[in-house]
Amino acid sequence: xxxxxxxxxxxxxxxxxxxxxxxxxxxxxxxxxxxxxxxxxxxxxxxxxxxx
Amino acid sequence: xxxxxxxxxxxxxxxxxxxxxxxxxxxxxxxxxxxxxxxxxxxxxxxxxxxxxxxxxxxxxxxxxxxxxxxxxxxxxxxxxxxxxxxxxxxxxxxxxxxxxxxxxxxxxxxxxxxxxxxxxxxxxxxxxxxxxxxxxxxxxxxxxxxxxxxxxxxxxxxxxxxxxxxxxxxxxxxxxxxxxxxxx
Numbered sequence: 001x002x003x004x005x006x007x008x009x010x011x012x013x014x015x016x017x018x019x020x021x022x023x024x025x026x027x028x029x030x031x032x033x034x035x036x037x038x039x040x041x042x043x044x045x046x047x048x049x050x051x052x
Numbered sequence: 053x054x055x056x057x058x059x060x061x062x063x064x065x066x067x068x069x070x071x072x073x074x075x076x077x078x079x080x081x082x083x084x085x086x087x088x089x090x091x092x093x094x095x096x097x098x099x100x101x102x103x104x105x106x107x108x109x110x111x112x113x114x115x116x117x118x119x120x121x122x123x124x125x126x127x128x129x130x131x132x133x134x135x136x137x138x139x140x141x142x143x144x145x146x147x148x149x150x151x152x153x154x155x156x157x158x159x160x161x162x163x164x165x166x167x168x169x170x171x172x173x174x175x176x177x178x179x180x181x182x183x184x185x186x187x188x189x190x191x192x193x194x195x196x197x198x199x200x201x202x203x204x205x206x207x208x209x210x211x212x213x214x215x216x217x218x219x220x221x222x223x224x225x226x227x228x229x230x231x232x233x234x235x236x237x
Contacts, residue, residue, distance in 0.1 A: 007203075010212045014203055015175050017156035022176035025071035034066055037088060041059075041095045 058107065059098050062091065065108050068177065069115055075172050076119060078161050086122065090115045109179065113187045116169060123165070152210070159209035163202055170198035171206075 069090065073083035093114050094101070101110050160168060166188075173184040174195070181199075185192040207213045 010207045011203055013152075013210075013212060014156070014171075014206055017153055018160075018171065018176040020153055021075060021157060021160070022071045022172070025074045026067045028067075028070070030063070030066045030070070031084065033084070034087065034091065035063075037091060038063060038095075041092070 057098075058101055058103055059095055061107055062094060062111075065111050066091075068108060069111055072112060072172055072177060073115060073119070075160070075176065076116070076165070076169060086115060086118050089118050093118070106183065108177075109183050109187055112173070112177070112179075116187065120165075155210050156206070159206045162209060163205055167198050167202035167205065170195050171202040174199050 066087070069087050070083060073086045074080055077083045077086065090111060094111055101107065160171075163171070169188065170184060173179045173187065174181065179187070181192050181195050185195045188195065204213075
């Protein structure tokens with residue numbers, strides 16, 4: 001393979017940026033709408049369980 | 053004791069799902085709608101999840117399918133949303149000195165969806181080529197070549213391949229390069 005050294009550093013820069021972009025989004029945390037959605041889904045199931 | 057409910061694990065995967073959705077769609081509110089749809093689908097189809105297998109891979113599969121089916125619908129309704137978004141992204145000032153990161157975001161946004169997806173699954177989400185291939189319903193070799201093309205295109209857009217820069221003759225690539233001002237260093 002030729003140019004592997006160059007690809008290695010090139011890919012290193014790309015991977016580092018990818019991780020930064022991704023981590024930034026992860027660190028935003030979970031908006032409340034998802035927590036309340038999960039609560040709603042849980043309650044829906046509990047009701048179904050009671051009825052039958 | 054009752055067996056643990058796999059639905060209790062859904063919440064743990066939410067931050068990674070959101071990060072994947074935001075990176076894939078480049079739009080926070082579209083991403084959150086997608087994650088919400090995925091969450092409801094996963095909850096109501098939890099019996100289809102095989103306990104002991106990789107839940108994150110299962111969720112990402114639902115997420116990407118949601119994205120591609122909504123994209124097919126949206127394509128008929130909205131024209132050139134990508135172009136408009138990419139323009140605004142290119143003009144966003146670099147914050148806290150991460151000039152390179154801003155270039156990277158612009159380059160990532162310009163990739164074809166399939167290439168961006170492969171790169172995000174392999175490079176950012178930590179899936180194997182085999183896992184990503186299964187999630188996307190394509191051969192392992194296809195994921196590898198999409199990832200390689202994604203890296204090559206990003207490198208070109210960011211001007212990371214100085215040796216190869218002169219070889220580019222493709223008009224579309226050149227116009228993309230000049231419009232994003234990547235060539236300025």
